[in-house]
Amino acid sequence: MSTALREGASEEVRAAADRMAVFLSRFIRDGELVFHGVASALPMAAMVMARNTHAPNLTYLNIPGGVDPRPSFLPGSTVARQLMEGALSYFTLTEIFDLSARGKLGLAFLGGAQIDAQGDMNLSFIGDPAAPNVRLPGGAGSAHILPTARRTVLWRTVHDAKSFPERCDFVTASGNVDAVVTPLCIFEKVDGRLRVKTIHEGVTPDALRAATGFDLGDLERASTTPEPTDAERAALTAADPEGVRLREFI
Amino acid sequence: MSTALREGASEEVRAAADRMAVFLSRFIRDGELVFHGVASALPMAAMVMARNTHAPNLTYLNIPGGVDPRPSFLPGSTVARQLMEGALSYFTLTEIFDLSARGKLGLAFLGGAQIDAQGDMNLSFIGDPAAPNVRLPGGAGSAHILPTARRTVLWRTVHDAKSFPERCDFVTASGNVDAVVTPLCIFEKVDGRLRVKTIHEGVTPDALRAATGFDLGDLERASTTPEPTDAERAALTAADPEGVRLREFI
């Protein structure tokens, strides 16, 4: 099925998935304790890739609890048993929350259905929370992790004005956001507000503005995101040969 | 060494140890969750004995964490690894405190250096706590267990006026005391005060009064503690052939 996914995906989607996985992986520092949660195919691929490239000493933490697993293949669910294979120890989600609470979680990847100009995110409700238009799945651990992890990187595979509003309809989580990775750009958080750090190749400033619901201000400082290198592409393919990362785009 | 202990103990001490172990065991109800802590040779012997007699379905809990262990021999330290042998599961001290806190611990045996007329106990300080004459070891879990376990039974191998004062120098723990077992008698707690329930054979009321630091009131209601039966003696010997229970009398 995953192979079918890869075969069936358009060139454009495949390029976006590869870029986002590579760009996420670049935020991982060697030696760091790094966590991803549920529904996190892109960070999973990014973490396995980073371990095989610039961050061989990262400690990989996840919800099933396998510390530094060597999965035989990347599962479609990021809570599946493969993330315990080859682990050195088990460290449950409860333990990961505690670790973060005491300031020792290095980096966490967290997704958002909405990410606003302050870098706050929403995975709870679209519309009035008391009578929502859309009940979203909920923020899982994000309300805990975002303010307690040393660094967090958010991502969203859709970049449009609804997904990136001036203010979320509901703030599920707020906190230590280092960066936000989208198919169009990378934001960084400066003085409490998202600022475009780099724009991906082929994306015009006008297209980025049109796709974003909040004022991007001056884009002159923004450079072009360095494209994935051949080495990064090769490492990503080796980490995720079946293209599980594409699942986030279906 | 234990054999030496048994050989070396006087007839009187051996009789006192046997009685107290048997009397403690009688408080165990079949099917109950029962706990003893550190420095608890008598309850350890009583629990193993009870399991082999009237309480085959007790669940035996202890500090090393072995649930329902089948120790190859009874250790001198009641925190030793023998109390994990043959266990079905491990249940740590932390878990036992939590179990007690949520009202599910059936019975706990707890010792006291002083036990007062209210049934409160002291394992902390003799004299002024700010400048104690004697620093005692501390109450271990008793301040937590005494008020939260469904029932507790206290014991002390020395029955004299200093050990049984009207009021403890310091109340280490207070709570749900069902009974207090001594070499001379068994107290029960009625309306917030210890009352003699039974007096052991051969102990006169006058001797008991002389050995107790608080007013025993009317002793007419007190009957004689039924002596250990032959079956109980045999079960005790089978449970503790080396006489580890005698260690509490050295």
Place this chain on the structure above:
Amino acid sequence: MAGKIMSLTEAAALVQDGDLLALGGNALTRIPAAFVRELARRRREGLRLVKTAGAYDVDLLCAAGAVAQTQTGYVGFENLFGLAPSYRRGVEEGSVRAVEHACSTVIAGLRASAYGLPSQPVAGLDGSDVAAHTGFRQVKDPYTGESVYMVPGIRPRFAILHVTYADAEGNARIEGGAFEDVLMSRAAESVILTAERIEETAFFVEKPDRTAVPAFMVQAVVHAPGGARPGGCHPFYDIDEDAVGAYLDSASGAESLRAHLDSWEERDYAGSAAVSGDVV
């Protein structure tokens, strides 16, 4: 081997309308799927569900109209199938009250009960609307003066756990991720186990450190091979994506849901029969 073993139907009958239930497993892994299907067949109503990350289990009970309230950090089908349709519909229509939690506050509420406390402080939540929306209150820490959120105790009537191995008395071993199952067993008033395999007690004596739930906490044991399907259960089977997809197709209407439940009935009851035969 009688002990606490009963049929799936008998065990499901222990659950009353309106009960607060903690469901073990996480997302699509080691979920008590056969048990929730049986609750749906028995037409339970007004259930309140507790889970960090739910998927098929929470959604199916919502589809069956069995749920009045959820206390969850996440309900969805991840990148496999996205939002949980019946849960979503129930919340949006107002028949299901979604008490918004972070997974960490579900854990804190369970900890409060496990520790015999009325509530449990929790770190995080700064800047989030969750605390105000859900009504988590703060206290001033009596030493530092800082404000700390307290999560009220979550005390399920039952923890419903699908475990890898159990004996007839209720000792349970979990292979693979244990998630919040152990904590749920401590927080709940009682525990109902469904188990892939029923083993002799000697199996547990061999590796007592692997016993996740001691027998004395457990009220009922159901032999339920395949009881986590269409979810996965290490080491026996992985998530069956096609079967999850088939559920999602069927969950849109009462009739198709009934057909879904019927299609699982024989498999769901297979274990209960086996216990009085093969396994004893």
Place this chain on the structure above:
Amino acid sequence: MAGKIMSLTEAAALVQDGDLLALGGNALTRIPAAFVRELARRRREGLRLVKTAGAYDVDLLCAAGAVAQTQTGYVGFENLFGLAPSYRRGVEEGSVRAVEHACSTVIAGLRASAYGLPSQPVAGLDGSDVAAHTGFRQVKDPYTGESVYMVPGIRPRFAILHVTYADAEGNARIEGGAFEDVLMSRAAESVILTAERIEETAFFVEKPDRTAVPAFMVQAVVHAPGGARPGGCHPFYDIDEDAVGAYLDSASGAESLRAHLDSWEERDYAGSAAVSGDVV
């Protein structure tokens, strides 16, 4: 195999005068005995010790004049030898400040730190003088209004744990009772392990569920065979009562204590040497 392995002397040098140390094990089982002897040899001062039930480890450091404060539920030699003489003398003379705890409040204080909280509520203590004596404060639960004792966080600079097996990176497996070691490792800023055996990392991959402390929490690993003696360490040796008695005989004076420490020096240093030889 270099990793985090160092000699006993090097590891003990990580401890500074005045540090707050959590000591693993319980009573006379799996205690970090070689490590505390080395602290005594290095003439550390002003240490503050955390333990639920201490014996030889706490008493020896008191005998050496190394202790300013203890936070313990119990210190003594049980029915084997009774009161802890040097601890007792230190407290009675005023050189050691005994912060009176129940074992459960030590655990609550460690939980506070492990959970990233300033303090942790705890059940029990009703009617006890411990709370007032030690200064545990109460808060009103914000939901029920009932008064609850809060234990301030206990955050040791190091958890000092003697474990059965470790690898060079600090993965640790404990056989027999784990006591509060796991919680201590989470509550402490860092962890120093002494280990009966140093194993390859593959040993831990084989049974990851048995890894009590993951490597990323650990700063130093010392190979210390017999490192719990005269205490016991399953499955290698039981409590050596004669040796405990010999310690108690020697703890009465500075000179005899020095002789006691000297008599253990060769054994205590045996492992450190072996690591760069046999074990690599």
